[in-house]
Each structure stands twice: as structure tokens, then as C-alpha cells.
Amino acid sequence: MTEMTGRQRLHAALLGQPVDRVPFAINAWQWYYAQKYRGTLPPEFADCQTAIQFHKKLGADVLTRWDGQIKGRAGLGQYVRFPRCKYTVEEFGEPMKMPIITAFNSYQKLNKVRRTLETPVGTLTQVWRFTPESCADFEEQFWVKDWERDYPALKFAVEDRSYDYEMSEYRRDLAEIGDAGIIMIEIPENPVKMLHWLMGPEKATLAMMDHLDECLEMFAVHTQKTLEFIDGVCARTSYDDSPLLMSNDNLDAMLMPPAWFDLVLFDHYHKVSERIHAHGRLFAVHSCGNNWDIRECIRDSGIDMMEG
Template sequence: MMTHRERMLATLRGEPTDRLPMVPRLDIWYKGNKAKGTLPDKYRNATLKEILLDLDVGYHTAIPDYNIYGDSLDIVDRALGLWGTDTLPWKHSFRNIKRNISYCGDTTKVEYITPYGNITTATVFDESMRKAGITISHVSEKAIKSVADYEAVGYIFENIEIQPNYEYLAEFKEYVGDLGVICGRAAQGSPMHEILHELMPYDQFFYAYYDHEEELKKLAGQMTPYYEQVLDVTIKSPADWIYSGANYDVQITWPAFFAGHILPYLSTAVDKAHAGGKFLMTHTDGENKSLLPYYSQAKFDIADSICPAPMTSHTLAEIRAAFDGQITIWGGIPAVSVLESSMSDYEFDKFIDDLFLQMGKGDHLILSIADTAPTAMKFSRLERIIKIAKEFGPVNP
């Protein structure tokens, strides 16, 4: 019998496996229910790894736990997309930048002092978020408020240095063992994507893209050395797969934007990862209508968190046909299907039976609930999906 790790790697290479790999993302479900005391009775005192072993499923490592860090100062730059957590393969430091940091309850405010003006940010991480199993704080004040902030933000990124941070990742790889592969989180899909996703509110970015496109391109250019440093350090880490880019959606990263500002960087990242002996994964968790052809052009290896209808417009069969065995799907099961508030038991059974028919031979597919198993998941539905996956039989591409 193959191990979960062997099964995932064989699936990625298009090789036969003894069964469909099932690697559900359960970290948020686990943390949320653990905090509320609502884990299933048999798992009341279990670790997440113990639950995975009992269910006989793989360990989902694509999304790092952003709340594992050595010092509170490690995470104060989160609003810039700079995480100082132990779970990432890189850490950052600043040259020529002074920060004023203040705390008010669950809110952290940071002021960055630069020769081109000061930049302020604020993040929130409260008890309700912790009880929900969330590990990513909310950015309540973005760094860029207007075009007047571009030079200061560009200066900040020009004065970032990236250092390797491999100790935790190496230990985690040993801990996970044969249960899965280890993903190393790099940055967003490109510097311009980082501006859109991390540094500005979406609506403000769209106006700026129309009114100040050249200024945005200049800022993206100033951020490019940082982006490349992060990618290079991540590729050299103990990670098996490199995670670069996330949160695409046809309305936010529309086709022309994706083609012009993400595709070139993502393609280069794929080439660099392959040259370093690593696979590249990107987090395709939104509405992928009209974006699928660009994914194929990028030639990345894994499309993580593919979420089909009814949460998006494409069926799983349509997405598989578009990828044509060139991209491995990690996901495929929409989160609403495991919620009683969204589907009755009858509707769930009918939906899951049809979903498995859409899998065809089952090649290039690692099953998971996309984006993640919700805390309110009906656990028996997960058990049923696991049972059907095991009964699917061997996969012969």
C-alpha cells in the first residue's frame, strides 16, 4: 500500500496510485471546534495528526499557521504582506526604516517612517476570530490610501532584506512524515498582485489602475527585488512544493490583468521552481471562469483549492477538461456540500455521487474540501466522502 505522501507525488507525476488521494484541509475546522469544545466525542482530546491517522487521510499543509511565531514583533508587518511567522521559509528585516508600533485591545497599529512620508497600517485579531479557528488577522487599515503613498511604500520594499527561515519547516516535515508533502509559502503571484491583494482596498486599486497605471507599474518594479528574494529563498527551503500566488477571481484578477501582471511572473516562478527540483502550486480558490486558459499557459503543477459548482460556475468535469491532465487539482469538493444549512442529506448524497462521476479516471486529482472544511461541517459527511474515495479503486492515468 502507498503512503499518502507517495500517493500525492505519484498523482502529480501522472503515475498510477492504489487509490484516490484524500487530503482534506481540516486545520480551521479543528482549531475552531477545539476552542469551542465541539470536536466529535472520539476526538475530544486528540491532536489534528491523530485525527488524520484515524481517518486514514493525508495531512494538508498548503496554508501555514500564521499564529506560530517567537515574538509579537514578528507579525506587526502583516498589513504589508510581510509575515514573520516560524511556519514560513523566509523572514524579513528592514534597512533605514523606523517603525512606531502601538496596541489598542486586539488592534495593532504601525507607522513606518520614510523620507517620502509616513505610512500607517492597522490589523485586528480578536477572540471571535480565534474561536472560529482563523489564523490570519484582518487588515483594518491598508498601507496605501492615495497615489501620494506610492513612493513611501516603494521605499519600504526597496529596503527589505529576506533571510532563510528553515528550522520550523524542517521539523514540520519530519513531523508530517509519510502523511503528506510540505508546502513552502512564497509571496503573491506577482508584485502587482501583491499591491492589489495586500496594500490597497480593492475598489481603490481599480480606480488607481485606471488613473495611475504607470505609477502602479513603477511601484511594482520597486517591489520586484523583494518578490524575487522571497521566491529564491523559498525554493531553496526543505519544502517539497512551492506555494506562490493566491485568491484569483475573474472579477478581481480579470483575464487581461492576469495575463499582463500575473502570468509572466507565475510562469517564471514555475521555471525557477522546476530548476530547483520543486513543484509549484498556486491557490485558485475563486471564480475561475475565463481564467482557466491562462492557468494552462502558466504551466504550474498544482491548482490548490479548486472549488466547483455550486459555489462557482464551472463543474469539476469542465475544470478537469480544461486542464487536460497538465495541472493537478487539489480540492474539488465545495465547502457548502458538507453544511446541513446548505444541503439536506438527500441533496448531499446526490451531489457527491455525481461529483465522483465527474472525476473520470481520477488522475491528477487530490481530493480536499475547498477552500477548507468549515467549522460547522457535518462530520459524518466527511466520513462518507472518505469512504467513497477509498472505494473508487486504483487510479490508472
């Protein structure tokens, strides 16, 4: 068989077609940024200025969900818009040794990122903190601290959220990847994961137990906005460049058990998979845990691939 390019190899593997070798599609983005931050990149990779360059020099088939993102990173997404609210993002805290990109944020000078959303019915704030010891960042403060106080603003934010289709980063990174691979397009997360981002897993779980009707109402709005985003990105991209649309859900049977899946996620995933398939694309979900107990739920809802 003729040697394939990374892009050809990944396309063939996704469709179950013959390949010249098993794709080597590692996810070493965080490793690269951590070594770069610490000054410990191996000498042969010291000249790599981006994670894409590193993966290409390593000989990997590039399958990225970090780079080229149209909605942007960090749960809500870098390019999220709230037409009826005032939304601000600012860095604060301690100086960074050097700028760094994580899976969720870009830290240019300081080690914390604060997002503030001023709605007509209340103000919500969120804080991320970069930790040098892990070279990763974590939510230090969630948007919703108290359900009774923050629910009106939460509901307003979910209903007001929209996205710019920011294509410049996508086109730039796609050009850098070339025929070495493809970009997975991240779509808005599933409704339960949305609540995890907004409240934290513990409070989100309690909210679904104590305020299910209110949650389901927000979830329906979120699903509709996800479908609209899918239509928008598929109209602006091609199958050849991005055959996979990925929901960054950290799907896990402990936090999203069969009962929650059947009650909330099945309908969402089924609608999302149908819409993605109607555009001729494939649907991936990010896995982050043991999914054995929801394996049949995953299969029946139309998800094509678990990514991790």
C-alpha cells in the same frame, strides 16, 4: 498495490503516477482552530494539540500551507525584514479567550494586531482583527489609505523588503508531519495580490487604472524579490519534503480579469514558473473564485496546479 504513505501518495498524484487510492488531502486547518477555540472538537479529537495532529488522526494525507512557513503568514510575512525602516508588530484590543492561529496571524492575548512601518519618507500602518463569530481575522485597516500621501512610503517599502529564511518552524512541522505528507512552501504573492494586501482590492484596482506606470515599476521589483526568495528556499529544502511552491494569490477572474492577467500577471507567473521548474519543483497558485475566464491564461503562464 502496496499501501502508500501519505507522502508517497501525494508525490505520485502530483506526477500523474499510479496511487493506491485517491489522496485525502483536505484543508481543515481553520475548522480545527475554530472548534478548538469554541471547545467543540469531537471527543475523539480532543487530545489533538495541533492541526497537524488532527489531520493525521483523521487519516488525511497532509498537504499543508498553514504550517512550517519560511516567510511566515500575513501577506508581508512574519519573517519579513526592512533593513532601512523601523518595523514593529503589536497586539492590542480585547482579551482573547485562548491563543489561536489563523491563516494570517497568531493571536496570543489580544484580538487585534497592528503593524507599523516607519520609512524615511513616511509611515504606514495596518490592523488585523480576529472575530470570534467566524474564528477568522480580517484586515481592518490597510497599509495604504491615500495614494498621493502614502505612495512614497509604499514604493520605499516594496524596494526595501527582504526575508529571513527562518527554518525552525519548517523543520519542527516537517518532523511532526513525518511520512504523512508534505509542506507547500508559500512564496510572495503575485504583484496584483500584493497591492490588494497593501491597499485593499478596490483602491488597488483604481491605483492600477490611474497610476499604472508607478504600479508596474513596483511590480517589477516585487517579481525580482520573489525570484530571489524562490532561489533561497529551494537551496534550503528538498523536493521530497516540499515539491510544491505555492503563491497565495486568491486568484479570481473578477479581481484579476484577463486584461490584468495579460498586462501584469502573465509575465510574473511565467518568470516564477520558469524559476521554480529550474529547481525541479512544481508551481501551485491558491484559487479563490471563478477562474473560468482566465483558464487559458493560467495554462499558458506555466502554473502546474490550482490549490484551494
